[in-house]
Amino acid sequence: MTYLVTGAGGFVGLALLDHLLSGGATVRAFNDRPLAPEALAHFATLPGRLEPIRGDVRDRAAVAAALKGTAGAVHLAAITLGARADIVPARRAAEVNTLSTAILLEEARRAGVPRVVYPSSGAVYGALPLGPEVVTEATEPAPSGLYGFTKLASEALAKEANRDGLSTVRARITAVFGPWEYDTGVRETLSPPFQIAARGLAGLPTRIGAGGARDWTSSRDIARALATLLRAEAPPHDLYNLSSGAIWRPDLLAEAMQSKTPFDWSLTGAGTDEGDLEYNDDLSRTRTPIDGRRFREDFGFDYLTPEAAAADYAAWLATPAASALLTPKGDAA
Template structure:
Protein backbone atom coordinates (compact mmCIF):
# COMPACT_ATOMS: atom_id res chain seq x y z
CA UNK A 1 0.00 0.00 0.00
CA UNK A 2 1.19 3.49 -0.87
CA UNK A 3 0.17 6.57 1.12
CA UNK A 4 -0.16 9.96 -0.57
CA UNK A 5 -0.39 13.01 1.68
CA UNK A 6 -1.83 16.19 0.24
CA UNK A 7 -3.81 13.85 -1.99
CA UNK A 8 -6.38 16.51 -2.85
CA UNK A 9 -3.87 18.74 -4.61
CA UNK A 10 -3.67 18.42 -8.36
CA UNK A 11 -0.35 16.56 -8.34
CA UNK A 12 -1.76 14.32 -5.61
CA UNK A 13 -4.87 13.57 -7.63
CA UNK A 14 -2.80 12.86 -10.73
CA UNK A 15 -0.67 10.49 -8.65
CA UNK A 16 -3.75 8.70 -7.30
CA UNK A 17 -5.05 8.37 -10.87
CA UNK A 18 -1.79 6.81 -12.03
CA UNK A 19 -1.31 4.44 -9.09
CA UNK A 20 -4.92 3.25 -9.08
CA UNK A 21 -4.78 2.84 -12.85
CA UNK A 22 -1.80 0.52 -12.35
CA UNK A 23 -3.79 -1.52 -9.81
CA UNK A 24 -2.01 -0.44 -6.62
CA UNK A 25 -3.76 -0.10 -3.26
CA UNK A 26 -3.51 3.54 -2.19
CA UNK A 27 -4.38 5.54 0.92
CA UNK A 28 -5.16 9.19 0.25
CA UNK A 29 -4.50 11.42 3.28
CA UNK A 30 -5.96 14.90 2.95
CA UNK A 31 -7.36 17.65 5.13
CA UNK A 32 -10.68 17.82 3.27
CA UNK A 33 -12.84 15.52 1.12
CA UNK A 34 -11.51 14.61 -2.30
CA UNK A 35 -13.40 16.05 -5.30
CA UNK A 36 -16.43 13.96 -6.22
CA UNK A 37 -15.69 13.87 -10.00
CA UNK A 38 -12.21 12.53 -9.20
CA UNK A 39 -13.62 9.90 -6.83
CA UNK A 40 -16.08 8.81 -9.50
CA UNK A 41 -13.22 8.28 -11.93
CA UNK A 42 -11.06 6.49 -9.35
CA UNK A 43 -13.89 4.06 -8.56
CA UNK A 44 -13.65 2.71 -12.11
CA UNK A 45 -9.89 2.03 -11.87
CA UNK A 46 -8.46 -1.36 -10.82
CA UNK A 47 -6.63 -0.18 -7.68
CA UNK A 48 -8.24 0.05 -4.24
CA UNK A 49 -8.55 3.51 -2.68
CA UNK A 50 -8.84 4.34 1.02
CA UNK A 51 -9.47 7.98 1.93
CA UNK A 52 -8.48 9.37 5.34
CA UNK A 53 -9.23 12.95 6.30
CA UNK A 54 -6.59 14.37 8.61
CA UNK A 55 -4.06 17.11 9.21
CA UNK A 56 -0.38 16.47 8.47
CA UNK A 57 0.45 18.45 11.60
CA UNK A 58 -1.24 15.70 13.64
CA UNK A 59 1.52 13.17 14.36
CA UNK A 60 -0.86 10.49 15.67
CA UNK A 61 -3.11 10.74 12.61
CA UNK A 62 -0.11 10.41 10.29
CA UNK A 63 1.17 7.35 12.11
CA UNK A 64 -2.23 5.68 11.87
CA UNK A 65 -2.39 6.42 8.13
CA UNK A 66 1.09 4.94 7.54
CA UNK A 67 0.35 1.63 9.27
CA UNK A 68 1.10 -1.15 6.80
CA UNK A 69 2.41 1.21 4.11
CA UNK A 70 5.13 0.19 1.68
CA UNK A 71 5.95 3.80 0.78
CA UNK A 72 4.65 7.31 1.27
CA UNK A 73 4.69 10.29 -1.09
CA UNK A 74 4.56 13.37 1.13
CA UNK A 75 2.94 15.96 -1.10
CA UNK A 76 1.10 18.09 1.46
CA UNK A 77 2.20 21.74 1.22
CA UNK A 78 1.14 25.35 1.12
CA UNK A 79 2.68 26.79 -2.05
CA UNK A 80 3.45 30.32 -1.03
CA UNK A 81 4.31 32.80 -3.78
CA UNK A 82 6.06 36.18 -3.77
CA UNK A 83 3.12 37.97 -2.13
CA UNK A 84 2.96 35.57 0.81
CA UNK A 85 -0.69 36.37 1.52
CA UNK A 86 -2.53 33.04 1.56
CA UNK A 87 -1.31 31.85 4.98
CA UNK A 88 0.75 33.15 7.92
CA UNK A 89 4.39 32.11 8.10
CA UNK A 90 3.79 29.94 11.16
CA UNK A 91 1.20 27.87 9.32
CA UNK A 92 3.38 27.53 6.23
CA UNK A 93 6.35 26.30 8.28
CA UNK A 94 4.21 23.84 10.24
CA UNK A 95 2.47 22.37 7.17
CA UNK A 96 5.53 22.31 4.92
CA UNK A 97 8.27 21.34 7.38
CA UNK A 98 6.98 20.28 10.81
CA UNK A 99 4.78 17.76 9.04
CA UNK A 100 7.89 16.22 7.47
CA UNK A 101 9.42 15.70 10.92
CA UNK A 102 6.14 14.07 12.01
CA UNK A 103 6.13 11.88 8.91
CA UNK A 104 9.71 10.69 9.41
CA UNK A 105 8.95 9.71 13.01
CA UNK A 106 5.81 7.87 11.91
CA UNK A 107 7.59 6.10 9.05
CA UNK A 108 10.36 4.86 11.36
CA UNK A 109 7.83 3.66 13.94
CA UNK A 110 5.69 1.85 11.36
CA UNK A 111 8.53 0.39 9.28
CA UNK A 112 7.65 2.23 6.09
CA UNK A 113 10.11 1.32 3.36
CA UNK A 114 10.48 4.69 1.60
CA UNK A 115 9.56 8.35 1.73
CA UNK A 116 9.36 10.23 -1.56
CA UNK A 117 9.34 13.97 -1.03
CA UNK A 118 8.09 16.27 -3.81
CA UNK A 119 10.35 19.25 -3.20
CA UNK A 120 10.58 22.28 -5.48
CA UNK A 121 12.88 24.11 -7.86
CA UNK A 122 12.22 27.04 -5.50
CA UNK A 123 15.19 25.78 -3.48
CA UNK A 124 17.42 26.99 -6.34
CA UNK A 125 16.23 30.58 -5.93
CA UNK A 126 17.33 32.77 -8.85
CA UNK A 127 19.62 30.12 -10.41
CA UNK A 128 17.23 29.39 -13.36
CA UNK A 129 17.72 33.00 -14.50
CA UNK A 130 21.51 32.74 -14.65
CA UNK A 131 21.82 31.35 -18.16
CA UNK A 132 22.37 27.60 -17.77
CA UNK A 133 20.16 24.58 -17.07
CA UNK A 134 20.11 23.87 -13.34
CA UNK A 135 21.43 20.49 -12.19
CA UNK A 136 21.08 18.77 -8.82
CA UNK A 137 24.63 19.64 -7.73
CA UNK A 138 23.79 23.34 -7.82
CA UNK A 139 23.97 24.68 -4.24
CA UNK A 140 20.48 25.59 -3.01
CA UNK A 141 19.86 29.30 -2.51
CA UNK A 142 16.13 29.73 -1.76
CA UNK A 143 14.92 33.32 -1.87
CA UNK A 144 11.56 33.06 -0.08
CA UNK A 145 9.79 31.29 2.75
CA UNK A 146 8.34 28.56 0.54
CA UNK A 147 11.78 27.61 -0.80
CA UNK A 148 13.24 27.61 2.69
CA UNK A 149 10.51 25.29 4.02
CA UNK A 150 11.09 22.85 1.17
CA UNK A 151 14.84 22.90 1.80
CA UNK A 152 14.24 22.39 5.52
CA UNK A 153 12.22 19.27 4.78
CA UNK A 154 14.95 18.03 2.45
CA UNK A 155 17.49 18.43 5.27
CA UNK A 156 15.28 16.50 7.67
CA UNK A 157 15.02 13.66 5.18
CA UNK A 158 18.78 13.62 4.62
CA UNK A 159 19.30 13.38 8.37
CA UNK A 160 16.86 10.47 8.63
CA UNK A 161 18.63 8.72 5.79
CA UNK A 162 22.07 9.13 7.35
CA UNK A 163 21.19 8.46 10.96
CA UNK A 164 18.46 5.83 10.61
CA UNK A 165 19.04 4.28 7.18
CA UNK A 166 15.57 5.32 6.01
CA UNK A 167 15.17 5.19 2.24
CA UNK A 168 14.31 8.76 1.23
CA UNK A 169 14.15 10.38 -2.20
CA UNK A 170 13.83 14.11 -2.84
CA UNK A 171 12.23 15.12 -6.15
CA UNK A 172 12.59 18.80 -7.05
CA UNK A 173 9.59 19.66 -9.17
CA UNK A 174 9.50 22.59 -11.55
CA UNK A 175 6.49 24.48 -12.98
CA UNK A 176 3.67 21.93 -13.06
CA UNK A 177 0.43 22.25 -15.01
CA UNK A 178 -2.14 19.81 -16.29
CA UNK A 179 -5.11 17.60 -15.40
CA UNK A 180 -6.76 18.06 -11.98
CA UNK A 181 -5.38 21.57 -11.37
CA UNK A 182 -7.92 23.81 -9.64
CA UNK A 183 -8.05 26.49 -6.97
CA UNK A 184 -7.72 24.74 -3.60
CA UNK A 185 -6.70 27.82 -1.63
CA UNK A 186 -3.21 26.54 -0.79
CA UNK A 187 -1.40 27.77 -3.92
CA UNK A 188 -0.83 31.48 -4.21
CA UNK A 189 -0.61 31.57 -8.02
CA UNK A 190 -2.30 29.00 -10.22
CA UNK A 191 -0.35 28.09 -13.34
CA UNK A 192 -0.76 30.40 -16.36
CA UNK A 193 -1.74 27.37 -18.50
CA UNK A 194 -4.61 26.71 -16.06
CA UNK A 195 -5.63 30.36 -16.19
CA UNK A 196 -5.64 30.22 -20.00
CA UNK A 197 -7.76 27.05 -19.89
CA UNK A 198 -10.36 28.63 -17.61
CA UNK A 199 -10.69 31.68 -19.87
CA UNK A 200 -10.98 29.44 -22.92
CA UNK A 201 -13.79 27.42 -21.31
CA UNK A 202 -15.54 30.65 -20.34
CA UNK A 203 -15.25 32.00 -23.90
CA UNK A 204 -13.18 34.95 -22.75
CA UNK A 205 -10.32 36.39 -24.83
CA UNK A 206 -6.77 36.03 -23.52
CA UNK A 207 -3.95 38.55 -23.63
CA UNK A 208 -0.58 37.15 -22.58
CA UNK A 209 2.63 38.96 -21.79
CA UNK A 210 5.46 38.01 -24.15
CA UNK A 211 7.60 36.87 -21.21
CA UNK A 212 6.76 33.94 -18.99
CA UNK A 213 8.20 30.94 -20.81
CA UNK A 214 8.97 28.20 -18.30
CA UNK A 215 9.63 24.48 -18.26
CA UNK A 216 5.92 23.79 -17.76
CA UNK A 217 5.77 20.05 -17.04
CA UNK A 218 2.65 17.87 -17.17
CA UNK A 219 1.14 16.72 -13.89
CA UNK A 220 0.74 13.31 -15.53
CA UNK A 221 4.51 13.04 -16.03
CA UNK A 222 5.26 14.25 -12.51
CA UNK A 223 2.81 11.65 -11.16
CA UNK A 224 4.46 8.86 -13.17
CA UNK A 225 7.88 9.95 -11.95
CA UNK A 226 6.84 10.07 -8.28
CA UNK A 227 5.22 6.64 -8.56
CA UNK A 228 8.39 5.24 -10.09
CA UNK A 229 10.47 6.64 -7.23
CA UNK A 230 8.07 5.16 -4.68
CA UNK A 231 7.99 1.68 -6.20
CA UNK A 232 11.51 1.18 -7.57
CA UNK A 233 14.32 -0.67 -5.87
CA UNK A 234 16.74 1.67 -4.13
CA UNK A 235 17.35 4.50 -6.66
CA UNK A 236 20.94 5.27 -7.64
CA UNK A 237 20.53 8.82 -6.27
CA UNK A 238 18.43 10.32 -3.51
CA UNK A 239 17.89 13.66 -5.28
CA UNK A 240 16.32 14.24 -8.71
CA UNK A 241 15.05 17.20 -10.68
CA UNK A 242 11.74 16.55 -12.46
CA UNK A 243 11.26 18.69 -15.56
CA UNK A 244 10.62 18.23 -19.27
CA UNK A 245 13.93 20.04 -19.77
CA UNK A 246 12.90 22.90 -22.07
CA UNK A 247 10.86 26.06 -21.79
CA UNK A 248 7.70 27.05 -23.63
CA UNK A 249 5.24 29.91 -23.54
CA UNK A 250 1.56 29.50 -22.47
CA UNK A 251 0.52 30.92 -25.85
CA UNK A 252 1.12 27.41 -27.22
CA UNK A 253 -1.80 26.20 -25.14
CA UNK A 254 -3.92 29.17 -26.20
CA UNK A 255 -3.18 28.22 -29.82
CA UNK A 256 -4.39 24.67 -29.16
CA UNK A 257 -7.66 25.95 -27.70
CA UNK A 258 -8.13 28.37 -30.59
CA UNK A 259 -7.99 25.43 -32.99
CA UNK A 260 -10.83 23.61 -31.20
CA UNK A 261 -12.99 26.40 -29.80
CA UNK A 262 -14.59 28.57 -32.52
CA UNK A 263 -14.56 32.19 -31.46
CA UNK A 264 -11.80 31.87 -28.87
CA UNK A 265 -9.20 34.59 -29.39
CA UNK A 266 -5.80 35.28 -27.84
CA UNK A 267 -2.90 37.61 -28.39
CA UNK A 268 0.63 38.03 -27.05
CA UNK A 269 1.57 41.56 -26.02
CA UNK A 270 4.77 43.28 -24.93
CA UNK A 271 5.17 44.26 -21.30
CA UNK A 272 3.94 42.76 -18.07
CA UNK A 273 1.14 40.23 -17.63
CA UNK A 274 -2.22 41.43 -18.83
CA UNK A 275 -5.88 40.51 -18.73
CA UNK A 276 -5.68 38.75 -15.35
CA UNK A 277 -3.12 36.09 -16.30
CA UNK A 278 -0.78 36.09 -13.31
CA UNK A 279 2.83 34.88 -13.27
CA UNK A 280 5.21 34.37 -10.35
CA UNK A 281 8.37 35.05 -12.35
CA UNK A 282 10.12 38.23 -13.43
CA UNK A 283 8.83 38.41 -17.00
CA UNK A 284 11.70 40.59 -18.10
CA UNK A 285 14.26 37.81 -17.68
CA UNK A 286 14.68 34.58 -19.61
CA UNK A 287 14.30 31.49 -17.45
CA UNK A 288 16.29 28.31 -18.07
CA UNK A 289 14.85 24.84 -17.37
CA UNK A 290 16.00 22.68 -14.53
CA UNK A 291 17.72 19.61 -15.91
CA UNK A 292 16.24 16.14 -15.44
CA UNK A 293 19.12 14.39 -17.22
CA UNK A 294 20.00 12.45 -14.06
CA UNK A 295 16.48 11.07 -13.74
CA UNK A 296 16.33 10.18 -17.44
CA UNK A 297 19.69 8.39 -17.23
CA UNK A 298 18.85 6.42 -14.09
CA UNK A 299 15.32 5.37 -15.10
CA UNK A 300 15.08 5.76 -18.88
CA UNK A 301 12.21 8.18 -18.27
CA UNK A 302 10.71 10.33 -21.02
CA UNK A 303 8.82 13.53 -20.24
CA UNK A 304 6.24 14.68 -22.78
CA UNK A 305 7.73 17.48 -24.93
CA UNK A 306 5.77 20.75 -25.10
CA UNK A 307 3.61 19.95 -28.12
CA UNK A 308 2.56 16.59 -26.67
CA UNK A 309 1.97 17.96 -23.17
CA UNK A 310 -0.11 20.87 -24.50
CA UNK A 311 -2.22 18.61 -26.71
CA UNK A 312 -2.79 16.17 -23.83
CA UNK A 313 -3.95 18.92 -21.47
CA UNK A 314 -6.19 20.58 -24.06
CA UNK A 315 -7.91 17.22 -24.73
CA UNK A 316 -8.46 16.73 -21.00
CA UNK A 317 -9.83 20.25 -20.48
CA UNK A 318 -12.26 19.92 -23.39
CA UNK A 319 -13.23 16.39 -22.34
CA UNK A 320 -13.33 15.13 -18.74
CA UNK A 321 -12.03 18.46 -17.50
CA UNK A 322 -15.20 20.30 -18.45
CA UNK A 323 -17.13 18.52 -15.71
CA UNK A 324 -14.28 18.54 -13.23
CA UNK A 325 -13.39 22.20 -13.62
CA UNK A 326 -16.97 23.34 -13.96
CA UNK A 327 -18.02 21.74 -10.68
CA UNK A 328 -14.94 22.37 -8.58
CA UNK A 329 -13.15 25.52 -9.63
CA UNK A 330 -12.94 27.72 -6.55
CA UNK A 331 -14.40 24.98 -4.30
Protein backbone atom coordinates in the same frame (compact mmCIF):
# COMPACT_ATOMS: atom_id res chain seq x y z
CA MET B 1 0.89 -2.80 -2.86
CA THR B 2 -0.57 -0.15 -0.59
CA TYR B 3 0.82 3.37 -0.77
CA LEU B 4 0.15 6.55 1.21
CA VAL B 5 -0.19 9.90 -0.55
CA THR B 6 -0.54 12.99 1.65
CA GLY B 7 -1.96 16.18 0.19
CA ALA B 8 -3.90 13.81 -2.04
CA GLY B 9 -6.58 16.36 -2.88
CA GLY B 10 -4.13 18.80 -4.42
CA PHE B 11 -3.09 19.21 -8.02
CA VAL B 12 -0.16 16.78 -8.14
CA GLY B 13 -1.79 14.54 -5.54
CA LEU B 14 -4.80 13.88 -7.76
CA ALA B 15 -2.55 13.24 -10.75
CA LEU B 16 -0.55 10.73 -8.69
CA LEU B 17 -3.72 9.00 -7.45
CA ASP B 18 -4.89 8.74 -11.05
CA HIS B 19 -1.62 7.12 -12.08
CA LEU B 20 -1.31 4.69 -9.15
CA LEU B 21 -4.95 3.62 -9.26
CA SER B 22 -4.73 3.11 -13.03
CA GLY B 23 -1.95 0.62 -12.30
CA GLY B 24 -4.09 -1.32 -9.81
CA ALA B 25 -2.49 -0.13 -6.57
CA THR B 26 -4.27 0.43 -3.27
CA VAL B 27 -3.80 4.07 -2.30
CA ARG B 28 -4.53 5.75 1.02
CA ALA B 29 -5.40 9.31 0.06
CA PHE B 30 -4.68 11.51 3.10
CA ASN B 31 -6.14 15.00 2.88
CA ASP B 32 -7.49 17.70 5.18
CA ARG B 33 -10.77 17.93 3.26
CA PRO B 34 -12.87 15.53 1.19
CA LEU B 35 -11.59 14.74 -2.29
CA ALA B 36 -13.43 16.48 -5.11
CA PRO B 37 -16.54 14.48 -6.14
CA GLU B 38 -15.44 14.76 -9.78
CA ALA B 39 -12.16 13.05 -8.92
CA LEU B 40 -13.85 10.35 -6.85
CA ALA B 41 -16.21 9.53 -9.72
CA HIS B 42 -13.26 9.09 -12.07
CA PHE B 43 -11.20 7.05 -9.60
CA ALA B 44 -14.12 4.67 -9.11
CA THR B 45 -13.70 3.58 -12.73
CA LEU B 46 -10.04 2.59 -12.25
CA PRO B 47 -8.76 -0.88 -11.28
CA GLY B 48 -6.99 0.20 -8.07
CA ARG B 49 -8.55 0.68 -4.65
CA LEU B 50 -8.87 4.11 -3.09
CA GLU B 51 -8.91 4.55 0.70
CA PRO B 52 -9.69 8.20 1.48
CA ILE B 53 -8.45 9.43 4.88
CA ARG B 54 -9.55 12.79 6.27
CA GLY B 55 -6.88 14.18 8.56
CA ASP B 56 -4.31 16.82 9.41
CA VAL B 57 -0.69 16.06 8.48
CA ARG B 58 0.37 17.75 11.74
CA ASP B 59 -1.55 15.07 13.69
CA ARG B 60 1.09 12.48 14.61
CA ALA B 61 -1.40 9.76 15.57
CA ALA B 62 -3.33 10.13 12.32
CA VAL B 63 -0.16 10.02 10.23
CA ALA B 64 1.16 6.98 12.12
CA ALA B 65 -2.10 5.11 11.57
CA ALA B 66 -2.13 5.93 7.86
CA LEU B 67 1.44 4.67 7.40
CA LYS B 68 0.87 1.21 8.91
CA GLY B 69 1.36 -1.58 6.41
CA THR B 70 2.28 0.65 3.48
CA ALA B 71 4.93 -0.10 0.88
CA GLY B 72 5.81 3.57 0.54
CA ALA B 73 4.63 7.14 1.01
CA VAL B 74 4.69 10.33 -1.05
CA HIS B 75 4.46 13.41 1.15
CA LEU B 76 2.83 16.02 -1.09
CA ALA B 77 0.98 17.99 1.59
CA ALA B 78 2.02 21.63 1.34
CA ILE B 79 0.79 25.21 1.17
CA THR B 80 2.29 26.72 -1.97
CA LEU B 81 3.07 30.33 -1.22
CA GLY B 82 3.95 32.85 -3.90
CA ALA B 83 5.48 36.30 -3.76
CA ARG B 84 2.70 37.71 -1.57
CA ALA B 85 2.75 34.81 0.94
CA ASP B 86 -0.55 35.97 2.36
CA ILE B 87 -3.01 33.11 1.83
CA VAL B 88 -2.31 31.69 5.31
CA PRO B 89 -0.29 32.83 8.35
CA ALA B 90 3.43 32.09 8.03
CA ARG B 91 3.34 29.84 11.09
CA ARG B 92 0.70 27.58 9.61
CA ALA B 93 2.57 27.34 6.30
CA ALA B 94 5.76 26.36 8.13
CA GLU B 95 3.92 23.75 10.19
CA VAL B 96 2.16 22.17 7.20
CA ASN B 97 5.20 22.32 4.93
CA THR B 98 7.99 21.36 7.35
CA LEU B 99 6.76 20.19 10.75
CA SER B 100 4.53 17.63 9.04
CA THR B 101 7.56 16.33 7.14
CA ALA B 102 9.43 15.72 10.39
CA ILE B 103 6.41 13.89 11.80
CA LEU B 104 5.90 11.71 8.73
CA LEU B 105 9.59 10.77 8.48
CA GLU B 106 9.78 9.82 12.15
CA GLU B 107 6.62 7.71 11.98
CA ALA B 108 7.66 6.09 8.68
CA ARG B 109 10.93 4.97 10.29
CA ARG B 110 9.05 3.53 13.26
CA ALA B 111 6.63 1.71 10.97
CA GLY B 112 9.39 0.29 8.77
CA VAL B 113 8.08 1.93 5.60
CA PRO B 114 10.41 0.93 2.74
CA ARG B 115 10.43 4.28 0.90
CA VAL B 116 9.39 7.88 1.41
CA VAL B 117 9.40 10.24 -1.56
CA TYR B 118 9.54 13.92 -0.68
CA PRO B 119 8.36 16.14 -3.56
CA SER B 120 10.26 19.38 -3.14
CA SER B 121 10.19 22.36 -5.47
CA GLY B 122 12.31 24.35 -7.89
CA ALA B 123 11.55 27.20 -5.48
CA VAL B 124 14.61 26.11 -3.49
CA TYR B 125 16.68 27.56 -6.36
CA GLY B 126 15.02 30.97 -6.09
CA ALA B 127 15.85 33.15 -9.11
CA LEU B 128 18.79 31.01 -10.26
CA PRO B 129 16.89 29.52 -13.25
CA LEU B 130 16.52 33.08 -14.55
CA GLY B 131 20.31 33.39 -14.74
CA PRO B 132 22.79 32.21 -17.37
CA GLU B 133 24.00 29.08 -15.56
CA VAL B 134 22.29 25.70 -15.91
CA VAL B 135 20.78 24.61 -12.59
CA THR B 136 21.60 21.01 -11.64
CA GLU B 137 21.21 19.01 -8.45
CA ALA B 138 24.73 20.18 -7.54
CA THR B 139 23.70 23.85 -7.66
CA GLU B 140 23.67 25.48 -4.23
CA PRO B 141 20.04 26.32 -3.34
CA ALA B 142 19.14 29.99 -2.95
CA PRO B 143 15.48 30.27 -1.93
CA SER B 144 14.05 33.78 -1.94
CA GLY B 145 10.74 33.32 -0.14
CA LEU B 146 9.12 31.49 2.74
CA TYR B 147 7.85 28.65 0.56
CA GLY B 148 11.32 27.89 -0.81
CA PHE B 149 12.83 27.93 2.68
CA THR B 150 10.17 25.53 4.03
CA LYS B 151 10.81 23.12 1.17
CA LEU B 152 14.58 23.30 1.65
CA ALA B 153 14.20 22.67 5.38
CA SER B 154 12.06 19.62 4.66
CA GLU B 155 14.68 18.39 2.19
CA ALA B 156 17.25 18.57 4.99
CA LEU B 157 14.98 16.45 7.20
CA ALA B 158 14.56 13.86 4.44
CA LYS B 159 18.30 13.74 3.81
CA GLU B 160 18.98 13.28 7.52
CA ALA B 161 16.39 10.49 7.72
CA ASN B 162 18.13 8.78 4.81
CA ARG B 163 21.40 8.82 6.73
CA ASP B 164 19.55 7.33 9.71
CA GLY B 165 18.36 4.33 7.71
CA LEU B 166 15.03 5.39 6.17
CA SER B 167 15.10 5.21 2.37
CA THR B 168 14.10 8.68 1.18
CA VAL B 169 14.25 10.39 -2.20
CA ARG B 170 13.85 14.12 -2.78
CA ALA B 171 12.32 15.31 -6.07
CA ARG B 172 12.41 18.98 -7.04
CA ILE B 173 9.34 19.68 -9.16
CA THR B 174 9.48 22.48 -11.71
CA ALA B 175 6.81 24.51 -13.55
CA VAL B 176 4.17 21.79 -13.37
CA PHE B 177 0.87 22.14 -15.23
CA GLY B 178 -1.81 19.88 -16.63
CA PRO B 179 -4.67 17.54 -15.70
CA TRP B 180 -6.22 17.86 -12.22
CA GLU B 181 -5.05 21.39 -11.51
CA TYR B 182 -7.81 23.49 -9.98
CA ASP B 183 -8.14 26.10 -7.24
CA THR B 184 -7.93 24.25 -3.91
CA GLY B 185 -7.14 27.38 -1.91
CA VAL B 186 -3.64 26.27 -0.86
CA ARG B 187 -1.73 27.65 -3.85
CA GLU B 188 -1.26 31.37 -4.06
CA THR B 189 -0.78 31.54 -7.83
CA LEU B 190 -2.10 28.85 -10.15
CA SER B 191 -0.06 28.05 -13.23
CA PRO B 192 -0.43 30.33 -16.29
CA PRO B 193 -1.50 27.29 -18.40
CA PHE B 194 -4.31 26.72 -15.87
CA GLN B 195 -5.26 30.39 -16.04
CA ILE B 196 -5.48 30.11 -19.84
CA ALA B 197 -7.59 26.96 -19.53
CA ALA B 198 -9.98 28.48 -16.98
CA ARG B 199 -10.44 31.65 -19.03
CA GLY B 200 -10.91 29.62 -22.19
CA LEU B 201 -13.59 27.41 -20.64
CA ALA B 202 -15.32 30.56 -19.36
CA GLY B 203 -15.21 32.09 -22.85
CA LEU B 204 -13.09 35.03 -21.72
CA PRO B 205 -10.71 36.72 -24.18
CA THR B 206 -7.14 36.21 -23.03
CA ARG B 207 -3.91 38.11 -23.64
CA ILE B 208 -0.91 35.84 -23.06
CA GLY B 209 2.45 37.31 -22.06
CA ALA B 210 5.09 36.79 -24.74
CA GLY B 211 7.73 36.37 -22.03
CA GLY B 212 6.01 33.43 -20.35
CA ALA B 213 8.29 30.70 -21.68
CA ARG B 214 9.18 28.17 -18.97
CA ASP B 215 10.13 24.50 -18.72
CA TRP B 216 6.46 23.59 -18.30
CA THR B 217 6.21 19.94 -17.26
CA SER B 218 3.04 17.87 -17.43
CA SER B 219 1.42 16.65 -14.22
CA ARG B 220 1.17 13.26 -15.96
CA ASP B 221 4.96 13.13 -16.17
CA ILE B 222 5.41 14.30 -12.58
CA ALA B 223 3.00 11.59 -11.39
CA ARG B 224 4.87 8.92 -13.37
CA ALA B 225 8.20 10.17 -12.06
CA LEU B 226 7.07 10.17 -8.42
CA ALA B 227 5.65 6.65 -8.84
CA THR B 228 8.95 5.55 -10.35
CA LEU B 229 10.86 6.85 -7.33
CA LEU B 230 8.31 5.29 -4.98
CA ARG B 231 8.81 1.84 -6.48
CA ALA B 232 12.50 1.92 -7.42
CA GLU B 233 14.41 -0.81 -5.61
CA ALA B 234 17.63 1.17 -5.13
CA PRO B 235 17.61 4.69 -6.63
CA PRO B 236 21.15 5.66 -7.67
CA HIS B 237 20.69 9.11 -6.11
CA ASP B 238 18.54 10.59 -3.35
CA LEU B 239 17.93 13.92 -5.10
CA TYR B 240 16.44 14.54 -8.54
CA ASN B 241 15.27 17.55 -10.52
CA LEU B 242 12.02 16.74 -12.32
CA SER B 243 11.84 18.93 -15.41
CA SER B 244 10.96 18.28 -19.05
CA GLY B 245 13.96 20.41 -20.00
CA ALA B 246 11.99 22.07 -22.80
CA ILE B 247 11.28 25.80 -22.68
CA TRP B 248 7.94 26.77 -24.25
CA ARG B 249 5.30 29.46 -24.03
CA PRO B 250 1.80 28.60 -22.77
CA ASP B 251 0.21 29.96 -25.96
CA LEU B 252 1.03 26.47 -27.28
CA LEU B 253 -1.76 25.29 -25.00
CA ALA B 254 -4.15 27.93 -26.35
CA GLU B 255 -3.47 26.61 -29.84
CA ALA B 256 -4.12 23.04 -28.70
CA MET B 257 -7.38 24.09 -27.03
CA GLN B 258 -8.76 25.70 -30.18
CA SER B 259 -9.87 22.38 -31.68
CA LYS B 260 -11.67 21.41 -28.45
CA THR B 261 -12.81 24.68 -26.85
CA PRO B 262 -12.36 27.63 -29.24
CA PHE B 263 -11.84 30.99 -27.54
CA ASP B 264 -10.41 34.41 -28.27
CA TRP B 265 -6.75 34.76 -27.33
CA SER B 266 -3.73 36.76 -28.43
CA LEU B 267 -0.03 37.02 -27.65
CA THR B 268 1.31 40.28 -26.21
CA GLY B 269 4.15 41.94 -28.03
CA ALA B 270 6.28 42.83 -25.02
CA GLY B 271 8.24 40.25 -23.06
CA THR B 272 7.50 42.03 -19.79
CA ASP B 273 3.71 42.21 -20.26
CA GLU B 274 1.88 39.47 -18.35
CA GLY B 275 -1.30 40.11 -20.31
CA ASP B 276 -4.28 38.67 -18.42
CA LEU B 277 -2.19 36.09 -16.58
CA GLU B 278 -0.29 36.17 -13.30
CA TYR B 279 3.26 34.89 -12.96
CA ASN B 280 5.49 34.34 -9.95
CA ASP B 281 8.69 35.60 -11.55
CA ASP B 282 10.16 38.28 -13.80
CA LEU B 283 9.08 37.97 -17.44
CA SER B 284 11.83 40.34 -18.55
CA ARG B 285 14.46 37.67 -17.80
CA THR B 286 15.11 34.59 -19.90
CA ARG B 287 14.41 31.28 -18.18
CA THR B 288 17.01 28.52 -18.41
CA PRO B 289 15.50 25.04 -18.02
CA ILE B 290 16.35 23.26 -14.80
CA ASP B 291 18.52 20.28 -15.68
CA GLY B 292 16.61 17.01 -15.23
CA ARG B 293 19.06 14.73 -17.05
CA ARG B 294 20.00 12.80 -13.91
CA PHE B 295 16.49 11.39 -13.53
CA ARG B 296 16.08 10.70 -17.24
CA GLU B 297 19.39 8.85 -17.40
CA ASP B 298 19.01 6.89 -14.15
CA PHE B 299 15.54 5.60 -15.04
CA GLY B 300 15.37 5.81 -18.84
CA PHE B 301 12.49 8.25 -18.42
CA ASP B 302 10.93 10.07 -21.39
CA TYR B 303 8.91 13.23 -20.83
CA LEU B 304 6.05 14.25 -23.07
CA THR B 305 7.08 16.74 -25.75
CA PRO B 306 5.60 20.23 -25.31
CA GLU B 307 3.18 19.56 -28.17
CA ALA B 308 2.06 16.22 -26.70
CA ALA B 309 1.75 17.68 -23.18
CA ALA B 310 -0.37 20.61 -24.44
CA ALA B 311 -2.57 18.29 -26.54
CA ASP B 312 -3.06 15.92 -23.59
CA TYR B 313 -4.11 18.78 -21.32
CA ALA B 314 -6.47 20.18 -23.97
CA ALA B 315 -8.09 16.74 -24.28
CA TRP B 316 -8.49 16.49 -20.49
CA LEU B 317 -10.06 19.94 -20.36
CA ALA B 318 -12.84 18.62 -22.61
CA THR B 319 -13.88 16.01 -20.00
CA PRO B 320 -16.85 16.54 -17.66
CA ALA B 321 -14.56 16.32 -14.61
CA ALA B 322 -12.37 19.15 -15.86
CA SER B 323 -15.34 21.32 -16.77
CA ALA B 324 -16.84 20.86 -13.28
CA LEU B 325 -13.55 21.48 -11.45
CA LEU B 326 -12.61 24.60 -13.43
CA THR B 327 -16.05 26.22 -13.35
CA PRO B 328 -16.39 28.57 -10.37
CA LYS B 329 -19.06 27.11 -8.08
CA GLY B 330 -21.02 30.34 -8.11
CA ASP B 331 -21.30 30.07 -11.88
CA ALA B 332 -22.49 26.45 -11.92
CA ALA B 333 -25.99 25.83 -13.19
